[in-house]
Amino acid sequence: MSTVHTMISGTESQSVGEAMTYREALFQTMREALRQHPNVIIMGQGVDDHKGIFGSTRGLAQEFGSERVFDTPLAEDGMTGIAIGAALNGLYPIQTHMRVDFALLAMNQIINLAAKYKYMFGGRFEVPMLIRMVIGRSWGQGAQHSQSLQALFAHIPGLTVIMPANPQSVLECYPYAISKYRSPVISIEHRLLYDLKFRVDQASTEAKGPPWTSRKVRSGRGVTIVATSIMVLEALRAAEHLARAGGIDCEVIDLNCVSHPDKAVILESVEKTGKLLVADTSWQAYGVCAEVCRIMCEHAPSALKAPVVTVGMQPAPCPTAKTLEDLFYPSLEALTDDIAKLVTGENNHGIPLPDEHSFADVYKRFKGPF
Amino acid sequence: MDFPNLYEELFYKALRIRLVEERIIELYPSDKIQSPVHLSIGQEAVAVGACQSLKPTDLLFCSYRSHAFYLAKGGNLREMFAELYGKVTGCCEGKGGSMHLAAPEVGLMGASAMVASTIPHAVGAALAAKRLKKDDQVIVAVFGDGATDEGAYHESLNFAALHKLPVIFLFENNGFAVHSRIVSRHAFQTLEHVRSYGIPVSHLSDGHDFMKVHEVFSGIVTDVRQTRSPHLIEIQTYRYREHVGVNEDYDAGYRSREELEGWKAKDPLILDQELVAKYRPAILEEIHGAVEFAETSPWPDKEHLLTDVI
Numbered sequence: 175m176s177t178v179h180t181m182i183s184g185t186e187s188q189s190v191g192e193a194m195t196y197r198e199a200l201f202q203t204m205r206e207a208l209r210q211h212p213n214v215i216i217m218g219q220g221v222d223d224h225k226g227i228f229g230s231t232r233g234l235a236q237e238f239g240s241e242r243v244f245d246t247p248l249a250e251d252g253m254t255g256i257a258i259g260a261a262l263n264g265l266y267p268i269q270t271h272m273r274v275d276f277a278l279l280a281m282n283q284i285i286n287l288a289a290k291y292k293y294m295f296g297g298r299f300e301v302p303m304l305i306r307m308v309i310g311r312s313w314g315q316g317a318q319h320s321q322s323l324q325a326l327f328a329h330i331p332g333l334t335v336i337m338p339a340n341p342q343s344v345l346e347c348y349p350y351a352i353s354k355y356r357s358p359v360i361s362i363e364h365r366l367l368y369d370l371k372f373r374v375d376q377a378s379t380e381a382k383g384p385p386w387t388s389r390k391v392r393s394g395r396g397v398t399i400v401a402t403s404i405m406v407l408e409a410l411r412a413a414e415h416l417a418r419a420g421g422i423d424c425e426v427i428d429l430n431c432v433s434h435p436d437k438a439v440i441l442e443s444v445e446k447t448g449k450l451l452v453a454d455t456s457w458q459a460y461g462v463c464a465e466v467c468r469i470m471c472e473h474a475p476s477a478l479k480a481p482v483v484t485v486g487m488q489p490a491p492c493p494t495a496k497t498l499e500d501l502f503y504p505s506l507e508a509l510t511d512d513i514a515k516l517v518t519g520e521n522n523h524g525i526p527l528p529d530e531h532s533f534a535d536v537y538k539r540f541k542g543p544f
Numbered sequence: 545m546d547f548p549n550l551y552e553e554l555f556y557k558a559l560r561i562r563l564v565e566e567r568i569i570e571l572y573p574s575d576k577i578q579s580p581v582h583l584s585i586g587q588e589a590v591a592v593g594a595c596q597s598l599k600p601t602d603l604l605f606c607s608y609r610s611h612a613f614y615l616a617k618g619g620n621l622r623e624m625f626a627e628l629y630g631k632v633t634g635c636c637e638g639k640g641g642s643m644h645l646a647a648p649e650v651g652l653m654g655a656s657a658m659v660a661s662t663i664p665h666a667v668g669a670a671l672a673a674k675r676l677k678k679d680d681q682v683i684v685a686v687f688g689d690g691a692t693d694e695g696a697y698h699e700s701l702n703f704a705a706l707h708k709l710p711v712i713f714l715f716e717n718n719g720f721a722v723h724s725r726i727v728s729r730h731a732f733q734t735l736e737h738v739r740s741y742g743i744p745v746s747h748l749s750d751g752h753d754f755m756k757v758h759e760v761f762s763g764i765v766t767d768v769r770q771t772r773s774p775h776l777i778e779i780q781t782y783r784y785r786e787h788v789g790v791n792e793d794y795d796a797g798y799r800s801r802e803e804l805e806g807w808k809a810k811d812p813l814i815l816d817q818e819l820v821a822k823y824r825p826a827i828l829e830e831i832h833g834a835v836e837f838a839e840t841s842p843w844p845d846k847e848h849l850l851t852d853v854i
């Protein structure tokens with residue numbers, strides 16, 4: 175995994191910046207939060223153990239003390255309530271869930287309390303906190319260690335839901351959430367991004383305004399691809415292949431903020447390209463794919479010169495057998511084929527598909543740590 | 545207001561809550577209060593006795609049955625009626641209603657309609673008090689017996705004990721989770737279970753007696769303020785009216801009127817008519833002013849609909 179993904183959020187610059195893994199960006203933001211803000215605590219199952227949330231909190235309990243970085247009982251609902259109460263009395267809690275699926279046990283506190291506390295009490299309270307959740311994929315994660323539940327959270331007014339697709343987004347969003355934002359933020363990270371290296375521009379991480387923006391990460395005129403999390407990488411790989419192999423010119427938008435998608439960025443792009451493909455890490459129905467389609471239908475249906483195409487997981491729980499798992503997730507090959515079909519309007523477009531069966535080749539090498 | 549002694553002060557505070565809720569009962573058929581109400585009539589002494597020894601900087605988290613604690617903690621009466629009316633001058637700008645009162649200026653940190661959901665908030669606030677060295681602050685979680693069924697309650701006890709946090713669990717046991725009794729829901733002994741966490745436990749069966757509540761609770765407050773570790777107290781009390789709404793429900797079959805009469809027979813707000821006569825007029829005047837304030841206040845409008853969401 176030595177490839178450096180030359181993506182700089184918000185720009186298309188290929189200028190050389192520091193190379194950094196997603197994990198390193200997470201670790202840096204966690205450490206800086208503790209260093210700069212005495213009221214920050216990090217709490218979650220395993221935050222202080224030798225694995226430290228896949229390396230993103232490793233060593234921080236030793237450096238900052240067990241009062242500020244502490245393991246929690248396996249009590250997701252109660253611990254989320256405790257985080258809310260801590261936030262109400264002056265702390266900034268960062269709570270971690272090693273799988274998004276585990277956060278389902280905390281839905282009462284997240285949806286009925288954290289999301290409501292400000293509005294329900296007429297603006298008299300604020301609940302500033304960050305909840306990090308990690309999507310698992312491959313090596314038999316199965317039905318309960320693999321879900322991408324961004325739509326569940328983004329559906330609820332009062333929550334800000336982000337899916338950083340690269341270290342740049344982490345470096346911009348996390349410090350802003352922790353030091354400048356006063357509402358609960360849910361960040362959904364992808365486990366398979368952790369080991370990947372990206373170019374980052376540390377100098378431009380000082381956000382001017384809220385970094386909950388969608389970002390154009392590749393310019394093109396042939397088709398607009400709106401993607402989330404690891405599907406941004408997939409889309410960029412497909413786009414590069416299609417540029418080489420078929421002369422197709424893709425524009426790729428990293429949605430980045432799922433709860434508050436940047437409508438203007440999407441609409442402006444589709445006005446230009448006339449074609450839209452949405453690639454999400456989750457199921458299409460009632461999710462990001464559906465929401466981006468809603469935005470198009472409500473604001474600029476006439477901009478579309480072809481029906482929208484959506485790409486996501488198959489509508490089933492995630493299977494563990496490798497043969498089924500490979501079919502369950504969208505492959506690079508299928509994604510590339512979908513884009514080519516949409517742009518050419520031909521099922522038999524004749525454009526060669528990528529040699530590698532899919533980006534899942536990267537996933538196939540993944541055998542933990544989990 | 546000056547009182548000749550503590551008894552009269554607590555009596556006045558309890559009577560004020562009762563008269564407020566009796567006014568709510570009178571108003572309710574007019575449909576001016578357009579939200580469910582969970583009355584505390586019968587339970588006033590618990591709130592009054594407990595809050596007497598709390599400072600405004602001490603934080604209290606409670607449930608949907610919170611009129612009594614809101615007032616006992618010092619919440620503004622006019623803002624409470626305005627909130628019940630759904631007016632913009634309400635304590636939550638008309639967005640909370642009866643079940644979601646709040647008065648952070650006096651430490652009333654919000655009432656939730658999800659059973660047991662604010663217990664972990666109290667524990668979290670106690671964690672913050674400890675970490676941020678608010679060494680004089682005590683946090684109180686108020687909940688009923690229904691909450692003791694919930695996972696969040698158990699999770700909260702465990703964490704508070706594990707981290708030795710300055711939180712008082714005030715278990716206000718009115719005998720019913722809606723209509724069901726604890727014996728039909730618990731396979732465990734409630735207080736024994738609390739002790740198993742190493743949390744000291746107190747029990748008071750005289751929930752009608754605000755002096756006794758005050759005496760026992762103030763001792764706990766002093767202790768927790770000093771030791772910075774948790775304590776649980778169960779106070780038995782009785783809800784005179786139906787679970788939700790303003791009526792009686794003794795014909796429903798789940799409880800008897802004799803049970804009510806047993807509690808009424810020791811209720812100081814019924815027995816001491818001399819003191820009722822002494823304080824009632826002034827309280828009614830205050831309530832009249834508060835209702836007037838609610839009646840004449842403006843409604844929240846379109847500009848309020850989407851504010852304070854994020």
